[in-house]
Amino acid sequence: MxxxxxxxxxxxxxxxxxxxxxxxxxxxxxxxxxxxxxxxxxxxxxxxxxxxxxxxxxxxxYADFHRAPKGRTVIRLCAAEACQAAGGRGLQEQVEGRLALKMGETAPSGNITLETVYCLGLCSAAPAAMVGERLLARADVERVADALNDADGNAARG
Ligand code: FES
Known part of the structure; x- marks a missing residue:
């Protein structure tokens, strides 16, 4: 309600x-x-x-305020300079393709929100991502997908 x-x-x-x-x-x-x-x-x-x-x-x-409910798991991909230089843009395109979502969108199922962030403090191990509460250094699309599966499993058991 x-x-x-x-x-x-x-x-x-x-x-x-x-x-x-x-x-x-x-x-x-x-x-x-x-x-x-x-x-x-x-x-x-x-x-x-x-x-x-x-x-x-x-x-x-304030970027923290949001108008629509977020997905159960939020995937944040870093778009700041060090991550861009280390393939962050390609990672973003691969994740968007894999999930059929664009940055800033929430899946119609309400399971996943895809967001851009500007630095996760892992610049020396770029590109960086955060899936739910889990930080990923040297992220690639497979590791993002694995972390998402783990987060989904945890939420389902939750
Ligand atoms: S620039 Fe991406 S983690 Fe710092």
Whole structure:
């Protein structure tokens, strides 16, 4: 069942008079619901006495905020310089082809989301990827697929 306005309101209201309240409130909504539904903007604007555009500006500025639910397993492929120099672009194309998904998309099944990140701290062992919670150094499409199978199995047992 989608969250109701009252649920979103009750999550946001306690942050009204706190420092950094808006961002913390938005984080709390995302944590509780799994994403930031569109209704959040108007409710947060009302509570914080801001315009909807100001709330939307905050949401679009922070890459951590997302509007749609993410897949059960998120695959992140690094697109920063060291990984690009080590074949990151080719890896991205292979993973996209294997999964029939483009970067930024979630599979219709809701199982997988494919995301771009900019550095995973494995620059000396590029290209780097992260599948669920697992970091992969010197990633290739087979290792990404294996890690995805493991993550799927863990989620199924979960
Ligand atoms: S540039 Fe890809 S891990 Fe740092």
């Amino acid at each position: 989608p969250p109701g306005d009252q649920e979103i309101r009750s999550i946001i209201e306690p942050y009204l008079n706190k420092t950094g309240g808006l961002i913390t409130a938005l984080r709390a909504v995302q944590e509780a619901i799994g994403h930031l539904p569109e209704e959040t903007d108007a409710i947060a604007a009302d509570i914080f006495n801001l315009s909807r555009a100001e709330v939307m500006g905050v949401i679009s500025f």
